[in-house]
Amino acid sequence: MARRNDHPGEQAAQDPIRLLAIRDTPLSVDEVFTAVGDDAAGGTALFVGTVRSHDGGADVEKLGYSCHPTAEAEMRRIAERVAAQFPVRAMAAVHRVGDLAVGDLAVVVAVSCPHRGEAFEACRKLIDDLKHEVPIWKHQTFSDGTEEWVGAC
Numbered sequence: 001m002a003r004r005n006d007h008p009g010e011q012a013a014q015d016p017i018r019l020l021a022i023r024d025t026p027l028s029v030d031e032v033f034t035a036v037g038d039d040a041a042g043g044t045a046l047f048v049g050t051v052r053s054h055d056g057g058a059d060v061e062k063l064g065y066s067c068h069p070t071a072e073a074e075m076r077r078i079a080e081r082v083a084a085q086f087p088v089r090a091m092a093a094v095h096r097v098g099d100l101a102v103g104d105l106a107v108v109v110a111v112s113c114p115h116r117g118e119a120f121e122a123c124r125k126l127i128d129d130l131k132h133e134v135p136i137w138k139h140q141t142f143s144d145g146t147e148e149w150v151g152a153c
Contacts, residue, residue, distance in 0.1 A: 043116030045123035
C-alpha cells in the first residue's frame with residue numbers, strides 16, 4: 001500500500017510553536033518534551049545544552065547568560081522560519097539566563113514531525129539558528145581568573 005503524503009498528519013500543524021521562553025529559573029526537559037507531544041508525530045528530536053566544565057582548553061569556574069530584551073521575539077522569528085521549512089507538528093525552545101553551574105541545563109529544544117529524519121533536521125536547524133541569531137551572551141570565568149564573553153547562545 002502506498003503512503004499518502006496528502007494526509008493531514010503528514011503536513012505541518014497550523015500553529016506548531018507550543019513553547020518559547022527565556023527563563024531565569026531551572027529548565028525542565030520533561031516540560032519541553034511534553035509540549036511537543038502530537039499524535040500525528042512519528043518522530044521527536046530533543047536537544048539539551050548543558051554547562052560544561054571546560055572551554056577552549058581552560059577550566060570553567062562559573063558562567064552566566066544575559067540577553068537583549070528582543071531575544072524572545074527573535075526566538076519566535078527563528079521558530080516560525082524553521083516551522084515553514086519542515087512539516088513541524090510541534091516545536092518548543094527554552095533558554096536559561098542568569099548564573100549557572102557546571103551541569104545545569106542552558107537550553108532545551110524539541111521538534112516533532114511526521115517522520116524522524118524531518119524531526120532531526122528541524123531540531124538541528126532550530127538549535128543552530130538560535131545559537132547564531134538570538135541575542136543571548138555567555139560570560140565565562142575560568143579557574144585561572146580570566147574571563148570571556150561569547151556572543152549569542
